[in-house]
Amino acid sequence: MSVLVNKDSKVIVQGFTGSEGSFHAQQMIEYGTNLVGGVTPGKGGSSHLDRPVFNTVAEAVQKTGANVSIIFVPPAFAADAIMEAADAGIKVIVAITEGIPTKDMIFAKEYIKNFDVTLIGPNCPGVITPGEAKVGIMPGFVFEPGRIGIVSKSGTLTYEAADQIVKAGLGISTAIGIGGDPIIGTPTKDAVELLMNDPETDAIVMIGEIGGNYEAVASEYIKSTGNKKPVVGFIAGQTAPKGRRMGHAGAIIGGADDTAAAKMKIMRESGIYVVESPANIGETMLKALKGEPISA
Amino acid sequence: MNIHEYQGKEILKNYGVRIQEGIVVRNPDQAVEAAKRLTAETGTGWHVVKAQIHAGGRGKGGGVKLAKNLDQVREHANAILGMNLVTHQTGPEGRTVHKVLIAQDVYYPGPSEPKEYYLSILLDRAKGRNVIMASTEGGMDIEEVAEHSPEKILKEWIDPRVGLQPFQARKVAFNLGLEGEAFKEMVKFIQALYRAYEDTDASQFEINPVLKTSDNKILAVDAKVNLDDNALYRHKTFEDLRDFNEEDPLEVEASAHNLNYVKLDGNVGCMVNGAGLAMATMDIIKLSGGEPANFLDVGGSANAQTVEAGFRIILKDPNVKAILINIFGGIVRCDRVASGVVEAYKNIGDIQVPIIVRLQGTNAEEGARIIDESGLKVYSAVLLKDAADRVKEVLA
Numbered sequence: 017m018s019v020l021v022n023k024d025s026k027v028i029v030q031g032f033t034g035s036e037g038s039f040h041a042q043q044m045i046e047y048g049t050n051l052v053g054g055v056t057p058g059k060g061g062s063s064h065l066d067r068p069v070f071n072t073v074a075e076a077v078q079k080t081g082a083n084v085s086i087i088f089v090p091p092a093f094a095a096d097a098i099m100e101a102a103d104a105g106i107k108v109i110v111a112i113t114e115g116i117p118t119k120d121m122i123f124a125k126e127y128i129k130n131f132d133v134t135l136i137g138p139n140c141p142g143v144i145t146p147g148e149a150k151v152g153i154m155p156g157f158v159f160e161p162g163r164i165g166i167v168s169k170s171g172t173l174t175y176e177a178a179d180q181i182v183k184a185g186l187g188i189s190t191a192i193g194i195g196g197d198p199i200i201g202t203p204t205k206d207a208v209e210l211l212m213n214d215p216e217t218d219a220i221v222m223i224g225e226i227g228g229n230y231e232a233v234a235s236e237y238i239k240s241t242g243n244k245k246p247v248v249g250f251i252a253g254q255t256a257p258k259g260r261r262m263g264h265a266g267a268i269i270g271g272a273d274d275t276a277a278a279k280m281k282i283m284r285e286s287g288i289y290v291v292e293s294p295a296n297i298g299e300t301m302l303k304a305l306k307g308e309p310i311s312a
Numbered sequence: 313m314n315i316h317e318y319q320g321k322e323i324l325k326n327y328g329v330r331i332q333e334g335i336v337v338r339n340p341d342q343a344v345e346a347a348k349r350l351t352a353e354t355g356t357g358w359h360v361v362k363a364q365i366h367a368g369g370r371g372k373g374g375g376v377k378l379a380k381n382l383d384q385v386r387e388h389a390n391a392i393l394g395m396n397l398v399t400h401q402t403g404p405e406g407r408t409v410h411k412v413l414i415a416q417d418v419y420y421p422g423p424s425e426p427k428e429y430y431l432s433i434l435l436d437r438a439k440g441r442n443v444i445m446a447s448t449e450g451g452m453d454i455e456e457v458a459e460h461s462p463e464k465i466l467k468e469w470i471d472p473r474v475g476l477q478p479f480q481a482r483k484v485a486f487n488l489g490l491e492g493e494a495f496k497e498m499v500k501f502i503q504a505l506y507r508a509y510e511d512t513d514a515s516q517f518e519i520n521p522v523l524k525t526s527d528n529k530i531l532a533v534d535a536k537v538n539l540d541d542n543a544l545y546r547h548k549t550f551e552d553l554r555d556f557n558e559e560d561p562l563e564v565e566a567s568a569h570n571l572n573y574v575k576l577d578g579n580v581g582c583m584v585n586g587a588g589l590a591m592a593t594m595d596i597i598k599l600s601g602g603e604p605a606n607f608l609d610v611g612g613s614a615n616a617q618t619v620e621a622g623f624r625i626i627l628k629d630p631n632v633k634a635i636l637i638n639i640f641g642g643i644v645r646c647d648r649v650a651s652g653v654v655e656a657y658k659n660i661g662d663i664q665v666p667i668i669v670r671l672q673g674t675n676a677e678e679g680a681r682i683i684d685e686s687g688l689k690v691y692s693a694v695l696l697k698d699a700a701d702r703v704k705e706v707l708a
Contacts, residue, residue: 126440263588293596293700
């Protein structure tokens with residue numbers, strides 16, 4: 017099964033003909049993603065990368081049956097693009113765009129509640145189900161197919177985790193880059209829940225960072241399932257100072273609950289295999305799969 | 313983006329939020345002139361001299377003083393301007409004061425007792441909505457209030473579809489225990505404040521204290537205003553509010569090169585692609601026995617130019633004893649990054665500190681070979697573990 021995207025996903029690209037959109041659309045096609053077309057307002061009727069271009073998402077959905085959209089639209093127009101995709105009946109929206117104003121995302125997140133849709137991102141690397149579909153900007157070759165799910169706020173740190181999982185002799189079912197913004201469509205807990213309920217996923221890597229309470233909520237959920245599947249967790253930013261934004265708009269320590277230490281504590285108490293060093297994700301997963309006690 | 317109290321108050325005033333009036337000045341002569349003008353305009357007898365830096369706790373640090381006459385205005389302005397103000401938010405190194413706000417005295421006697429309150433507006437990330445927080449414990453650090461008496465913090469969440477409703481403003485004002493004229497004033501104050509927050513794309517307003525004066529006016533005595541960096545393109549005039557004096561010079565230089573750099577006080581510099589991996593790399597430095605000297609995300613395109621700019625900035629920090637470059641090559645190929653590192657190294661010439669380059673991902677082995685064969689004092693690593701071990705070695 018895997019989650020969110022698979023070989024049957026029909027994917028369109030919003031911001032198809034822009035430089036980012038074009039580059040990554042080409043990469044996704046080469047990976048084997050079923051990319052059925054794209055949207056660039058005003059360029060409808062033309063063709064790009066041997067795929068049709070549409071003026072609206074609604075038209076793209078009607079003509080191609082698309083059910084997944086990936087967004088490369090510039091920040092000023094990205095929230096609008098998210099709402100357009102939801103309105104057109106897209107089921108999974110992956111918003112790559114970094115730098116969307118928070119106010120726009122508050123409105124967009126509220127708006128899409130009216131639809132049966134899952135938003136991943138914004139400010140994320142996307143979603144990949146190895147061997148089936150890559151709907152994102154990640155280097156596909158790092159992700160070998162397998163039975164470990166990954167949920168992460170970060171891009172390159174996701175690749176790092178996947179690489180360690182693969183070098184440990186394992187593989188990835190689906191990797192979900194949820195994004196590093198203060199407001200994202202699918203918080204950590206929702207993404208973990210998808211993988212918890214996925215019969216093709218045996219264990220989960222959960223990577224968070226300073227700021228917000230998503231990891232705490234996810235930890236409580238994991239505990240409430242009776243730790244049905246082992247989870248290996250890491251929080252980036254143990255050495256980050258208070259009050260400074262560390263790259264991601266959401267990565268800032270405001271209160272005591274935002275710190276890496278506080279999050280790691282809750283994760284440990286919830287039965288998660290917490291690694292202090294991001295270099296130990298792979299080997300800890302092997303221990304977790306053997307059911308070894310949590311001490312690390 | 314952080315801005316000064318006087319800038320924040322100016323924004324609030326434009327939206328009809330009543331503020332403690334003031335005039336910002338740069339020297340004692342101007343301070344005296346400003347005080348005279350304020351007396352003429354507001355009738356204030358006394359004045360408050362307030363240091364303008366981007367940090368809280370200014371009063372405790374000696375950066376806020378009451379002046380009962382013009383001589384004292386001059387005296388306090390003279391003492392505060394140019395001082396190195398240390399507060400719990402500046403860190404031990406403190407911050408030089410370049411500007412002071414000469415403000416009217418709003419704690420004058422009258423028919424009722426003045427009383428301080430706390431008000432803030434910010435994003436509740438868990439709910440995806442803005443929240444107004446209010447407390448009767450004005451003037452106190454809200455985190456302390458939250459810890460010791462959380463029941464004293466009122467919260468009112470705003471439905472984005474309809475915005476702040478009048479009943480919500482009334483609820484806050486009533487629950488703060490206000491009545492009569494002061495109640496009406498507070499309702500207006502909250503509504504105007506929220507309008508300002510929405511319109512300016514703010515990411516935080518903290519008004520601490522909000523004062524009920526002895527004649528039942530409600531006004532902002534202080535204003536901590538943060539603006540959403542991602543929305544600055546919609547507010548061109550806000551660019552002028554940026555004060556480079558408040559930023560670390562290396563951070564200013566980095567931002568000119570589009571590098572995401574935060575100066576820290578450790579001994580191992582780092583340069584990484586991606587914010588999450590950059591934080592994780594800082595953590596590895598710490599676990600290897602060092603302390604991170606910075607956060608630096610070079611972004612998606614780690615080429616020779618960005619690497620060289622990053623090198624130059626890290627090397628300007630005299631505390632740096634080693635540099636760890638950690639690149640996970642995805643779209644960007646490791647052999648290209650390696651060539652970029654070698655080129656940048658040669659351009660800079662004399663680099664006295666050991667450099668560890670960890671390249672992983674696309675063409676990682678080839679990248680490592682380029683580093684090893686360069687003949688430079690650069691150590692290569694492929695696994696994150698190896699990089700950590702190298703850091704330990706060079707610090708030993």
